[in-house]
Amino acid sequence: MTTPPKEEISSQPIDLRTEYENTPGNIDPDSSPRFSWRITTSQRGAIQTSYRLIIGRSYNDVSRGQGEVWDSGRVExxxxxxxxxxGTNLATDTTYYWSVKIWTNYGETEWAEPANFTTALRPERWSGDWISYQPEEGDTNGWRSQWCDPDANSEEWVQIDLGDSYDISSVSLHGAEPVDIVRTPDDTAVTISWSENPLKGFGFPDAYRVEIANDPEFSNSTIVARVESESEKKDDHDGVPTSAPVPVHTHDDISASGRYIRVTATDLFEVRPSTQDESHIRSADRRVEQVSAWQCFALASLTVSDVNGTDLAADCSVEASSSCETNTWSHNQLVNGCTESQLGSSSPLLRTQFDLDKPIQSARIHVAAVGYGELYVNGDRVGDRQLDPAWTDYEQRVFYTTHDLTDQLQDxxxxxxxxxxxxxxxxxSSYWVSDGSPRARAVLTIEFNDGTIQRVVTNSNWESTDSPLLENxxxxxxxxxxxxxxxxxxxxSADNSSWDSTTVVDAPGGTLRPERIEPMRVVDTFDVEKVHDHPDGPILDFGQNLTGWLEIDIDDPDPGEKVTVRHAEALTEDGxxxxxxxxxxxxxxTYFARGEETETYEPRFTYHGFRYAQVTAYPGEFDTEKVTAKVVHTAMDRRGTFECANGDLNQLQHNSVWGLRSNTHSIxxxxxxRDERFGWTGDAHISTRALLFNYDAVRFDEKWARDHDDVASEMGYVPDVIPNKAFEDPADPTWSITRVMIPWYLYLHDGDKGILREQYEGMRKYVDYWYNNTEDGILPDSYGKFGDWLTFENADGRRGLPHDLYxxxxxxxxxxTFAKIADVLGNTTDAKAYRERAEYVNDxxxxxYFDSAKGMYGPGTQSSYAVPLFFGMVxxxxxxIVAGNLAEKVRADGEKLQTGFLGTRPLIHTLADHGYADLAYKVVSQPEQPGWVYMVHNGATTMWERWNSDESVGSGMNSLxxxxxTHVSEFFYEILGGIQLDDRPITDHVTIAPSLVDDLEWASASVETWNGELAVAWEQDNSGHYELTVTVPWNSHATVRLPxxxxxxxxxSDVQLSEDTIAGIEAVESDGDDLVAEVGSGRFVFSVE
Structure with missing residues (x-):
């Protein structure tokens, strides 16, 4: 290997980052922040040999190389x-400066321009209350009885004293739909399953009778109505969640008089365990409990009317056989005039006013607002975050954001x-239940120039009122x-004369944590591309399936004029x-106009997935220039690019990127x-590597990895959907592998060893749980739920079989993978033990499943061949032989894939990895159904849920x-671009091995790593000659395979290849027909003739 020439590189490190961010303002003071940097150089083979990192509280001191908080010393x-x-423990709410100088094989740099980070608040340092707006009754569910044992054949009753005897014409029972969590005596939450919503009509009896009497003991009563059994049926809809209404039973044929009305539930509403094994359900902290079913009787309201329609029961006295009395359940709520369960306010405004009388040095506010919140100071909105904070299990973690208000406050x-x-x-929703009305907690710390401090916190002295947002x-x-x-x-100077006081409310329950994920923002805009005339209003086509909302200008509306915007992904055949x-x-x-000359509206607490939007009842002549589509999602930086000579594949890359970005809303x-938008583990483990190639998603995926902690059972398993409040059964074991694979992918793509350490015990418990459920090394069929979902072969409905094989x-x-993680962390004993387990399962x-004589796995489907090949189990x-059989199967299927969610990624990668890259390319570029290009040719701008989504419109499970x-994008980077990660981080080493398939003239791919840009580009002619250009970033190495x-x-670079004559090339050797070069950093142009 040649010694690099002593030439100058950049004078100092650049791009200093703390926890992957340049100047973060909310670093957890109890963490050990991670620091990164890089240099720029055109010199080959440039590597760091040592560094020295310092941290201090003074910018000037740190810029001079003095750090009193921590000095790493020179580290080789x-x-x-x-x-x-x-270093020592970091202080809370404090700004630190840091710098680094490094030594490389080219010499020593200067100290970097200091960067800074600021710490957040420790949970115990928070002060103030959680507050909300609770007008009138506040959050109200209605009335319910105490829980009772279903084996007791209990009846529960509730009665109203009208105060006098009246002629009664009708009695109405209004079902409840609780607005907060309902727990059984086992501390188990009542939740919504995929096909049943027990919260709609919660507690409504299956059978009951209504009696009228003139004595409170009902010793001489008249039965005026009787319902023997509940007739409403909850249907599964073949996997589509039910939307049955909240029941309202009105008995309006009554002709009786009396003072007392009693409703007796003779067949009580029952809450049952929702797991496969009905002797177990999970409690709030995910313990496994032995519990029974429970019964109760509940109503949102009971109305009693005379012939004129007067509600005789309003504010009357209520008695019951038993009654649950809490903030949201009460016997008084049965007659308070609210005929349905409701939030106190779904979108309140909260504010406080205070005076400042001396110059301030700094002002920082920490805000926890759930579900979503926007911060305003002195008339202006602060920042551009949307739909903030990020979604978490609020009983486990609540995120807060931090803002510097130094420039916004005034004397x-x-x-x-x-x-x-x-x-x-x-x-x-399915897998989720409401916690109650929105609420917030905030701490503003103001430090004055004289060193004194003033704090403004949320408490009952704040003012509140309803916003103009009637529903969101x-x-x-x-x-x-x-x-x-x-x-x-x-x-x-806002007027406070008409505002109400705030209400101090219960905390969500979770620990307050600084929000470290990128916020959601408006990241792009689209103008109208085409207008479809429609009798109900113009339908606007934006030319791209996207997520977000419309901003619309409305000229000269009348006060109260209503404009409606509806959204959809596609049009029907009728338009x-x-x-x-x-x-x-x-x-x-829906927007109700104020009546001004021009009014502008855009939503703030919702988002839609759409390509088309219909504007109804727009006043006057509609102008497309009045409308803009705004794209809203987690604002991750773009990291990767791919392009090739095949225009269809370029559109596929476009569709993949838009499919990835459209589905990142903090999870x-x-x-x-549609009515889902969940963190399905199966969907994520398939697409995450494509996301990490295309976007800087490390903070996004770190957050979701921690979401797994929030839902993990004590036994180790996680549910199918994360976050999740349904406390469902263990997930399909082929889907929930995200518990292990997400941290591993973060290590490979970002060198994130910290997330491996943090998640290690949780991953271990997960692996142990599933291993301990094997029978002779096989994980039985009964644990499978989805299998090779939406496959075209060997399926039971949409479920690809056999479950036990997958x-x-x-x-x-x-x-x-866990054994590899143990190796990375130096846990050699674990690595050995889990590798032995893996070998046992493999055997x-x-x-x-393996028929060695035929070289066939299982039923001989594409997936049953591809999966064991992909995992190295053959x-x-x-x-x-097995790879050849897979190739023959694909050819027999017309060079078309037949695979679903589990098998498709292994299929295309396995073909390429085992010498069938041209066949893999044909599968990926297949223009007929099933295939990706078929989607492109049918107008797709994102990825379909099904290979045959064009045939499934209206099915209820047909996302476009x-x-x-989107994982096909990973194929573009790894197979066509040749950027292949082994078991080391991309910042350390990468293999460059592009597949130069016959039908493709050129391709290029690039990824912005933490060390700089990694790029590959190749072009070939018909004679087999080609040129391969590889750019390896500073401080990195690559193995370049020249086919x-x-x-x-x-x-x-026009010099005949020889390891002794070319700088940056460390070794060259033959491997079969290929030549393999080991290279350091730099740009290399290889030509092969």
Whole structure:
């Protein structure tokens, strides 16, 4: 190897980052922050040999190389990413400065320009209360009885004393739909399953009778109504969640008189365990409990009317056989005039006013607002965060954001305001239940120039009122009444005469943690591309399936004039919006005008997945220039690019990127448009590597890895969907591998060893749980739920079989991966033990499913061949035979894939990895169904949920913007671009091995790593000659595989290849027909003739 020339590189390190961010303002003071940097150089083979990192509280001192908080000393290491802090405990709410100088094989740099980070608050340092707006009754569910044992054949009753005897014409029972969590005596939450919503009509009896009497003991009563059994049926809809209404039973044929009305539930509503084994359900802290079913009787309201319709029961006295009395359940709520369960306020405004009388040095506010919140100071909104904070299990963790208000505060009066929305906190859906009305907690710390400190905190002295946002819902959209706008509500001189006091409310329950994930923002905009005339209003086509909302200008509306915007992904054959596949999501925004010359509206606490939007009742002539589509999602930086000579594949890359970005709203979603938008583990483990190639998603995925901690059972398993309040059964073991694979992928793509350490015990318990449920090394069929979901072969409905084959193969993958993680962390004993487990499972798998004589696995489907090949489970002597059989199967299937969620990624990668890259390319570029290009040719701009989504419109499970099949982008980077990660981080080493398939003239791919840009570009002609350009970033190494070059003439930058004559090339050797070069950093241009 040649010694690099002594030439100058950049004079100092650049791009200094703390926890992957340049100047973070909310670093956990109890953590060990991680620091990274890089340099710029055009010199080959440049590597760091040592570094010295300092931290202090003074910018000037640190810039001079003096750090009193921590000085690492000179450390002999080439590591320049994720250097962990190892000093004394950091102070809370404090700004620190840091710098680094490094030594390289080219010499020593100067100290870097100091960067800074500021710490957040420790949980115990928070002061102030959680507050909300609770007008009139506040959060109200209604009345319910105490829980009772169903084996007791109990009856429960509730009665109303009208105060006098009246002629009664009708009695109405209004079902409840609780707005907060309902728990049984076992401390188990009542939750919504996929096909049943027990919270809609919670406690409504299956049978009851209504009696009228003139004595409170009902010794001589008249039965005026009797219901023997509940007739409403809850249907499964083949996997589509039910949307049955809350029951209301009105008995209006009554002709009787009396003072007392009693309703007796003779067949009580029952809450049953929802797990496969009905002797077990999980409690709030995910323990496994032995519990029974429970029964109760509940109503939101009981109305009693005379012939004139007068409600005789209003505010009357109520008695019951038993009664639950809490903030949200009470016997008084049965007659308070609210005929349904309701939130106190779904979108309140909160504010406080205070005076400042001396110059300030700094002002920082920490805000926890759930579900969503916006901060306003002295009339202006602070920042550009949308739908903030990020979604978590609020009983486990609540995120808060931090803002520097030094420049926003002023001498004299000041106002700080919060505008809250429901978000997920006050939302019920499958796998999720509401926690109650939106609420917030905030701490503002003001430090004056004289060193004194003033704090402003949320408490009962704050003021509150309803906002003009009458309703807001993630699925359904918003209703905004501009006539109720309060001008300058957060201005320093705001009038407070009509505002109410706030209510101190219960905390969500979770620990307050600084929000470290990137916020959601408006990241792009689209103008109208085409207009479709429609009798109900113009349908706007934006040319791209996206997530977000519309901003619309409305000229000269009358006061109260109503404008409606509805959203959809597609149009029907008749030219209407196709809304069936949204299921119960209304996806509609409604605006009531104020009556001004020009009014501008855009939503704030909802989002939609759409390409088309219909504007109804727009006043006057509609102008497309009045409308802009705004793209809203987690604002991750773009990291990677791919392009090639095949235009269809370029469109596929575009569709993948949009499918990935559209499904990142603080969690990796399955889809962004229908009544779902959940963190399905199966969808995420398939698409995460594509996300990490295309985006800087390390903070995003670290957050979601921690979400796994919040839902993990004590036994180790996690549910199918994360976050999750349904406390469901263990997930399908082929899907929930995200518990192990997400941290591992973060290590490979970002060198994130910290997340491996943090998640290690949780991963171990997960692996142990599934391994301990094997039978002779096989994970039984009974644990499978989805299998090779939406496959075209060997399926039971949408479920690809056999479950036990896939269960066991994916179990092998996570055990083997966990052994690798143990190796990385130096846990050699664990590595050995889990590797032995993996071998045991592998042997059992081959004994059960492999026919060595035929070289066939299981039923001989594409997936059953591809999965064990992809995971390295095939005996070495049989690999070529099995790979050949897979290739023959694909050819027999017309060079078309037949695979679903589990099998498709292994299929295309395995073909390429075993010498069938041209066949893999044909599968990926297949223009007929099933295939990706088929989607492109049918107008897709994102990825479909199904290979045949064009045939499934109206099925209720047919998203046109779904994340799983975006994994084809990973194929572009790894196979066509040749950027292949082994078991080391991309910042340390990468293999460059592009597949130069016959039907493709050129391709290029690049990834911005923490060390700089990694890039590959190749071009070939028909004679087999090609040029390969590789750019390896500073401080990195690469193994470059030159296909079919062992016996060719090879040059690098016009110099014949020789390890002794070319700088940066460390070794060259032949491997079969290929030539393999080991290179350091730099740009290399290889030509092969």
């Amino acid at each position: 290491s080439n590591q320049a990413t994720n250097i962990e802090y190892n 004299g009066p000041n106002t700080v305001g919060l505008w809250l929305g429901r978000g997920w906190f006050a939302k019920s 819902d993630i699925y359904d959209g918003e209703t905004f009444d501009a006539r109720q706008k309060i001008d300058n509500w957060s201005a320093a 209407d919006l196709s809304i069936t596949d949204l299921r119960t999501a209304d996806a509609t925004d 990796p979603e399955d889809c962004p448009q 269960n066991t193969a994916f179990l092998y993958q996570v055990i083997d 059992a798998f081959n004994d059960r 005996p070495e002597e049989s690999v070529d 913007n779904h994340s799983p099949y 079919n070059a062992a016996n060719a003439t090879v040059a690098e």
